[in-house]
Amino acid sequence: MSHSGTVFITVGTTEFDELIKSIDTFDFLKSLEKINCTHLVVQIGRGLYEPIVIVSNHGIPIKVEVYRFKPNLDEDMNRAKLIISHCGAGSILEAVKNEKELIVVVNSSLQDNHQTELADAMSAAGYCLSLIHI
Numbered sequence: 001m002s003h004s005g006t007v008f009i010t011v012g013t014t015e016f017d018e019l020i021k022s023i024d025t026f027d028f029l030k031s032l033e034k035i036n037c038t039h040l041v042v043q044i045g046r047g048l049y050e051p052i053v054i055v056s057n058h059g060i061p062i063k064v065e066v067y068r069f070k071p072n073l074d075e076d077m078n079r080a081k082l083i084i085s086h087c088g089a090g091s092i093l094e095a096v097k098n099e100k101e102l103i104v105v106v107n108s109s110l111q112d113n114h115q116t117e118l119a120d121a122m123s124a125a126g127y128c129l130s131l132i133h134i
Helices: 017-023 026-034 053-059 074-079 089-097 115-124
Strands: 006-010 039-043 063-067 082-086 101-105 129-131
Touching (some): 006 017, 006 074, 026 053, 053 063, 074 089, 082 089, 115 129
Parallel strands (some): 006 039, 006 082
């Protein structure tokens, strides 16, 4: 089975409800459909917000899987064409190691936020696209 149409979204072991809320829209699903996404895997971690819109998917032919934690994320990262991730060093390094297309999203609500610097450095080096302030 080919997974070339898989998009994986991860927040790691943290909570990042703002990221999950921002992808929980019909417009996001339509955007994924336009890039030939067939499978969306969303790891929501310790967050309180659970996706509703993407799970019901409104007839868009994208299989959606949502979970909190797994012992490791290797399988999901390996099968993904695109990874959208919080700006955690571990998640970024795994995506880079597996040579995946990567979009990192900075959690601007964290106190003493080091993520912007990490995102800027990784983006400048060409490893990812960085989205700041969700």
